[in-house]
Amino acid sequence: MKRITIYDVAKEAGVSLATVSRVMNGSDAVKSQTKNKVEEAITKLGYKPNAIAQGLALQRTTTIGLIFPNSAFAYNEQLINGLCDVAKIYDYTIALHTISEGITNIQEVVDEVIKSRVDGVVIYSDKPLDESTKLLDEYAIPMVVIGNKVASNAIASAYINYEDAVIELCEKYLDKGIKDIMIMEDRKNENVTSAMLKGARSCFESKGLVFNNYLEYSSDERSTYKYLKDYFETHKHQLMIVNRDSQALAVLNAARENGIKIPEDMELVCMTDSKFTSMVRPEISAYTVPSYDLGAVSMRLMTKMLKDDSVEDKEKVLNCLFLERQTTKR
Amino acid sequence: MKRITIYDVAKEAGVSLATVSRVMNGSDAVKSQTKNKVEEAITKLGYKPNAIAQGLALQRTTTIGLIFPNSAFAYNEQLINGLCDVAKIYDYTIALHTISEGITNIQEVVDEVIKSRVDGVVIYSDKPLDESTKLLDEYAIPMVVIGNKVASNAIASAYINYEDAVIELCEKYLDKGIKDIMIMEDRKNENVTSAMLKGARSCFESKGLVFNNYLEYSSDERSTYKYLKDYFETHKHQLMIVNRDSQALAVLNAARENGIKIPEDMELVCMTDSKFTSMVRPEISAYTVPSYDLGAVSMRLMTKMLKDDSVEDKEKVLNCLFLERQTTKR
DNA sequence: CTGAAAGCGCTAACAC
DNA sequence: GTGTTAGCGCTTTCAG
Numbered sequence: 001m002k003r004i005t006i007y008d009v010a011k012e013a014g015v016s017l018a019t020v021s022r023v024m025n026g027s028d029a030v031k032s033q034t035k036n037k038v039e040e041a042i043t044k045l046g047y048k049p050n051a052i053a054q055g056l057a058l059q060r061t062t063t064i065g066l067i068f069p070n071s072a073f074a075y076n077e078q079l080i081n082g083l084c085d086v087a088k089i090y091d092y093t094i095a096l097h098t099i100s101e102g103i104t105n106i107q108e109v110v111d112e113v114i115k116s117r118v119d120g121v122v123i124y125s126d127k128p129l130d131e132s133t134k135l136l137d138e139y140a141i142p143m144v145v146i147g148n149k150v151a152s153n154a155i156a157s158a159y160i161n162y163e164d165a166v167i168e169l170c171e172k173y174l175d176k177g178i179k180d181i182m183i184m185e186d187r188k189n190e191n192v193t194s195a196m197l198k199g200a201r202s203c204f205e206s207k208g209l210v211f212n213n214y215l216e217y218s219s220d221e222r223s224t225y226k227y228l229k230d231y232f233e234t235h236k237h238q239l240m241i242v243n244r245d246s247q248a249l250a251v252l253n254a255a256r257e258n259g260i261k262i263p264e265d266m267e268l269v270c271m272t273d274s275k276f277t278s279m280v281r282p283e284i285s286a287y288t289v290p291s292y293d294l295g296a297v298s299m300r301l302m303t304k305m306l307k308d309d310s311v312e313d314k315e316k317v318l319n320c321l322f323l324e325r326q327t328t329k330r
Numbered sequence: 331m332k333r334i335t336i337y338d339v340a341k342e343a344g345v346s347l348a349t350v351s352r353v354m355n356g357s358d359a360v361k362s363q364t365k366n367k368v369e370e371a372i373t374k375l376g377y378k379p380n381a382i383a384q385g386l387a388l389q390r391t392t393t394i395g396l397i398f399p400n401s402a403f404a405y406n407e408q409l410i411n412g413l414c415d416v417a418k419i420y421d422y423t424i425a426l427h428t429i430s431e432g433i434t435n436i437q438e439v440v441d442e443v444i445k446s447r448v449d450g451v452v453i454y455s456d457k458p459l460d461e462s463t464k465l466l467d468e469y470a471i472p473m474v475v476i477g478n479k480v481a482s483n484a485i486a487s488a489y490i491n492y493e494d495a496v497i498e499l500c501e502k503y504l505d506k507g508i509k510d511i512m513i514m515e516d517r518k519n520e521n522v523t524s525a526m527l528k529g530a531r532s533c534f535e536s537k538g539l540v541f542n543n544y545l546e547y548s549s550d551e552r553s554t555y556k557y558l559k560d561y562f563e564t565h566k567h568q569l570m571i572v573n574r575d576s577q578a579l580a581v582l583n584a585a586r587e588n589g590i591k592i593p594e595d596m597e598l599v600c601m602t603d604s605k606f607t608s609m610v611r612p613e614i615s616a617y618t619v620p621s622y623d624l625g626a627v628s629m630r631l632m633t634k635m636l637k638d639d640s641v642e643d644k645e646k647v648l649n650c651l652f653l654e655r656q657t658t659k660r
Numbered sequence: 661c662t663g664a665a666a667g668c669g670c671t672a673a674c675a676c
Numbered sequence: 677g678t679g680t681t682a683g684c685g686c687t688t689t690c691a692g
Contacts, residue, residue: 053685077403084428383669
């Protein structure tokens with residue numbers, strides 16, 4: 001099918017292209033009679049306006065770029081849904097730019113994004129932001145960063161309040177006299193783990209204690225399990241705090257195989273709930289993370305920035321909620 | 331920062347815009363001296379070509395649309411990675427259009443896609459294709475459909491060969507004299523389950539038997555578990571075949587709580603492997619699905635269609651491989 | 661209320 | 677080799 005343009009519609013309706021444009025955009029009052037003629041022509045020809053040409057003429061594309069590490073897809077389904085749903089509500093299209101840890105040159109992605117002339121860009125990052133994203137700032141492209149606390153004029157950010165969650169958790173246990181709390185650190189989510197450590201430290205400090213109990217190991221679930229299997233032969237803690245479901249499972253398996261009973265001998269809390277935590281036995285106590293909301297809020301922030309660049313509150317912090325299940329004692 | 335155009339570069343370098351365009355596209359031989367001047371100007375000004383203007387001029391956007399049900403994100407991380415990686419290799423950008431079961435009007439999404447003037451569109455679908463996608467065909471937009479067997483001139487497709495996998499599996503068990511094989515059907519993945527049933531039926535038939543053992547229930551993991559917990563009070567099978575990891579977990583839990591031992595009393599095979607299948611105990615025997623490849627192949631198919639529209643083999647079928655673990659007997 | 665025409669930034673003939 | 681110019685499809689003044 002030949003691509004039909006606004007000219008074709010104009011000819012068919014016997015008006016000028018300007019008039020067609022007007023009825024398309026519902027702008028000025030067009031005489032309802034001619035309006036009807038035009039609309040008939042549009043449906044008759046099956047005309048769909050060319051968003052590219054509109055983009056050129058208007059200097060805006062109504063698409064927002066999304067920079068996302070592909071390793072984060074699996075546990076961010078809901079976040080992406082939130083992002084997409086809100087984008088759809090405000091009639092924005094999402095241009096997806098994935099980055100692969102250690103493979104993709106971020107510089108290149110940023111270049112692409114700039115070339116594509118998106119109206120704004122949303123960046124998800126588990127790690128402190130790369131230098132090269134500063135280029136986006138220079139080009140005055142509105143940005144919202146997810147998972148990072150960033151302060152700037154044209155940059156907004158949204159993230160989960162892991163720090164307070166850990167403070168709450170530690171406080172509860174310290175109050176019960178439980179001090180041997182271990183945080184498992186995997187380097188995949190620097191921001192999250194640093195917030196967790198910060199929370200633990202400040203909580204311990206507030207009680208006149210010092211927190212320095214954390215396990216660092218090279219990540220990937222297989223080796224987490226293997227690492228822990230050795231580790232638990234000689235170690236045990238009163239409470240283990242891990243970040244993701246896969247780590248919690250590794251703890252569960254490794255502990256069991258070393259005769260450590262959960263929750264009797266050792267308790268376990270996962271900071272990021274997923275549908276799997278309640279599907280294994282024992283069910284894993286965890287914090288629900290408002291992942292969908294995080295996406296939705298971030299995109300809403302973006303649309304706001306795009307509308308009036310004076311957004312009052314450029315930093316959105318979302319809290320998570322503890323779900324007591326079977327890996328913690330009542 | 332003011333958006334700088336090809337005119338600015340031309341002025342800065344003291345040449346015409348055509349020359350700048352030439353060095354950008356590395357086309358004709360440009361005198362290396364002027365080429366240098368231009369390149370200097372480009373870097374000095376930080377010029378990035380406007381992809382929108384290019385799109386208008388060239389009548390192609392180098393972006394391909396991806397229509398994806400948001401419910402499928404969680405278990406298709408690798409597929410998306412495959413899609414993205416290959417798109418990047420061939421310098422295509424991906425415009426993401428999500429659809430929410432029962433909420434999104436597919437017609438609207440298709441409209442958006444057409445307006446956006448993508449060069450092609452990749453559609454992931456667990457279900458038989460919707461009528462409204464025919465519009466894409468009418469507009470002669472190259473399509474590749476993932477997870478669906480579709481035949482047409484401008485449509486290619488790629489999918490996993492679940493049918494043969496099930497045939498192989500059933501054959502093995504029938505040969506051992508095991509006939510009580512149950513397939514669990516969740517309506518979320520119509521295409522997969524229908525392929526599985528087809529496989530089972532044809533295998534049984536080839537042995538002079540009739541297969542009609544399948545459980546249909548309204549999906550979602552919670553209720554799967556609850557449903558099975560009741561079901562296993564009065565039922566037991568020699569082999570259960572399920573589609574996804576969450577279903578396998580539900581079987582595992584429900585069976586255990588009804589005193590059914592796996593694999594001793596009942597064996598279990600999951601058709602779609604995930605990282606969780608080997609993280610639970612017992613580890614779940616499963617078929618590895620070449621999910622990344624499925625994405626990569628699909629996108630490759632797309633790029634091929636975009637280059638020379640005469641792609642010889644428009645149907646790619648990928649096989650899966652059985653991984654024997656602890657929920658099946660040796 | 662409607663039409664004519666000037667861009668938006670770039671590519672691709674077509675000249676020189 | 678390099679410059680000129682006519683579009684690509686649409687929006688938006690500016691006239692009428």
